[in-house]
Amino acid sequence: MIRCACLVLLLIATLRTSSASAGITLIRNGQPTCTIVIAPDAGDQEKVAANDLQIYLSKMSGATTPVGTDASIEGNRILIGVFGHHPVEDWKGNPPRRDAFAIETRSRKGGGADLFLVGGDQRGAQYAVYELLERFLGVRWYMPCQLGEEVPTRKTLKLKDLKWRNQPDYDAINGLNWPGDGRAGPGAIDWLRRNKGDVGSPTYFFGHAWAGYIPPTEENRKAHPEWFALNEDGTRSEQLCTSNPEVIRIFIDEIRKYFDKNPDAVLTSISPNDGAGFCTCRNCRAIDAKYGVTDGSHTDRLIHFANTILKEVNKAHPGKMVGILAYVTHTRPPVSAVPDDNYATTICHMPWEFCHVHSIADPNCKPNARFHQMIKGWTKVCKHVGVYEYYGHFYIMTPWPIVHSIRKDVPYLRRIGVTAFQSETQQHWANQGINFYLTAKLAWDTDRGADAILKDYYRGFYGPAEKPMRKYWEAWEAAMSKQTCAGYNWVAMLTPDLITETGKLLDEAEMLAKGNDKVSKRLALHRVGYRFTVEYTKMRLYGEADLEKAVAAGEEAVRIVDTSEGMKPQAFFVRLASDQTGIQMLHYKRKLEATKAAKQEESSKDAPKPIFQGERQ
Helix, strand or coil, rough: HHHHHHHHHHHHHHHHHHCCCCCCEECCCCEEEEECCCCCCCCHHHHHHHHHHHHHHHHHHCCCCCCEEECCCCCEEEEEECCCCCEEEECCCCCCCCEEEEEEEECCCCCCEEEEEEEEEHHHHHHHHHHHHHCCCCEEEECCCHHHCCCCCCCCCEEEEEEEEEEECCHHHCCCCCCCCCHHHHHHHHHHHHHCCCCCCCCCCCEEHHHHHHHCCHHHHCCCHHHHHCCCCCCCEEECCCHHHHHHHHHHHHHHHHHHHHHCCCCECCCCCCCCCCCCCCHHHHHHHCCCCCCCHHHHHHHHHHHHHHHHHHHHHHHHHHEEECCHHHHHCCCCCCCCCEEEEEEEEECCCCCCCCCCCCCCHHHHHHHHHHHHHHHHCCEEEEEEEEEEEECCCCCCCCCCHHHHHHHHHHHCCCCEEEEECCCCCCHHHHHHHHHHHHHHHHCCCHHHHHHHHHHHHHHHHHHHHHHHHHHHHHHHHHCCCCCCCHHHHHCCCHHHHHHHHHHHHHCCCCCHHHHHHHHHHHHHHHHHHHHHHHHHHHHCCCCCHEEEEEEEHHHHHCCCCCCCCCCCHHHHHHHHHHHHHHHHHHHHHHHHHHHHHHHHHHHHCCCCCCCCC
C-alpha cells in the first residue's frame, strides 16, 4: 500500500509538472488564442514591441492578436514589461541587466497560460519580443524594409515550454545604421532594433568635443589666446592648452551642468578636436615629462587632464564618466599615467592606417599587430575600452569583403576585454549588407558561430539562388584575402577577372530566382551594386592610361548611385557615395582637361602666323 501511495503521489507530481510545462498556443487555425498585454503606462519601446509582435503574428497566421492593458483577462496572455513592473510583476526570476531579458511560459491556476517577456529595462523588454519572433518563431530581418524580411506562414502557432534568458556580450554597441547626415535610410532604424543592434546608453558613445566647450571663435582667440594650444612657431591652434587652469575650470563647470540637466547620462566626451596642433607650452611639456613621455604622443597628458576633471566632477556626480578617443597622436596606451575608473576610451581601427585584409590578431600583419598591441595595452590599464570600426566603407562603395575578418574580430575583441563596439557603418546595402547582418548577430552573441549565421543568411535570403550567391560573396572574400596589408592596397583586387567571375555568378543567381519575386528583387539590388562596381573598376583600371575612358566610367558610376535614390532599402548612402566617387573621378577629369589644354596650347604654337595685320588664321 505504501508503494502504491508513493506511485500515486509521483503520478500527481508528474501531471502537475506536465501541466506547468505545457507551453502556450498563440494562434490556432488562423484565430488568436492569446492577448498581448502591456502596462497602462507602458513606455514607447514597450508599445512599439507590442505593435510589432501583433504585426508579425498577423503576417505569419493571418490572425490579429488583440493588444490590451488589462492583465486580469482570462485565457492565454503574452505579458511584455520591465522586471518588477506591471504586467510582469509575478515573474520572480533573477532580474535581467540593462538591454537583457527573460522569456518564460507558465501555466496559470484556473486555466490559461502566460508567456512572460521580461526586460531589465524597456529596451530589454522590446528585445525579448524580437528574440521570440526570431529564435522561436523563425522570423528574419536580413536587411531593412519588407524586402529584407522573411516571415514563415502557418495557421497555428504553438510554443513548447520556454525558459530562456539572453543578454548582449558587449556593454555597448552602436553605429550599425550610421546615418552620417542624420538620415538613416528607409527601414534602417527598424532593422537595427529588430536585430538588437543598439546596446547601452546612447550617451556612452562619444567623439571630438573640445570646440563645444571652448569654441575657437575669433573673439575667444583674441580675448584668451592662452586657452588655445601653443604651436612651435608661437602661433595658436584650435586645440586647447590642457594645463591652463581656466580651461580646466570651464570643462569642470560645463560637465557639472551637463550631468545636472541630464541625470540619466552615463558619459560625456572631452575628446580633442579632430586633427593636430597640440600644445607645446612649458606646462604641457612638463606633464609629458612627468609621465616619461619621449615620443611626442599625447595620451598621458590627456589622461592627466581627464583625471583632474573627474576628481572634481565625481564629487557631485559619482560614477559619471568622461571619454577621450584613442586617436592619431593619442592612440597608443599611456606610458605611466593611470586612467581614473570613470575614464573611457575608444580606439579607431582606421582603414587608411591599419588593415582589414587580415584579422586584428593575425601575427603576420604588421599594421594590425601594432593596433593589437595598443588594444591589449589599453585593456590592462583602462576599465572602459571600445573599438571604433569601419564595417561600411565611407570612401569606396564596391563590395567591402571583410566577412573573414569580422567573424574573427568581433568575438576576439570581447575576449580580450573590449567592452564597447562601435562601427561607422554607412548604409550601402547593394554591396556591403552582408557585413552589417553578420556584425549585428555576432556583436550581441560573440559565441554564436559565424558559419551558422551565414548558412542561415544564404539559405533564407537567397532561397533558390543560395549556391551561386554564396559563391558570389565568397569570391569577393577570396580576392580580398590575397591582398597585401594596410591602407588601400586591397583595391588591387578589383580586376577584370574578378568582375567577370562575379558577374557570371550573379547571372546564374538571377536565372535560378525567376518566378520568386522577392529573391529577384533582392538580386536586383545587388545588380545595381554590381553595375556600380564594374564602372568604378573601369575608372581605376583605365586611369592615367586612358583618361577619357576613366572619366566616362567614373561619371557612369556616379550616375548609377544618383539614380538609386529612393530604393528601399537604399542601395547606397547616396550623398556620400556620389560625392566620394565624384571626387575620385574628378582627379582624372582634371588631368584630362589639363592634357587637352596643353595640346591646344601646343597646337596654337605650331599654327602659321598671319602676314598682314587683321588676316585670319
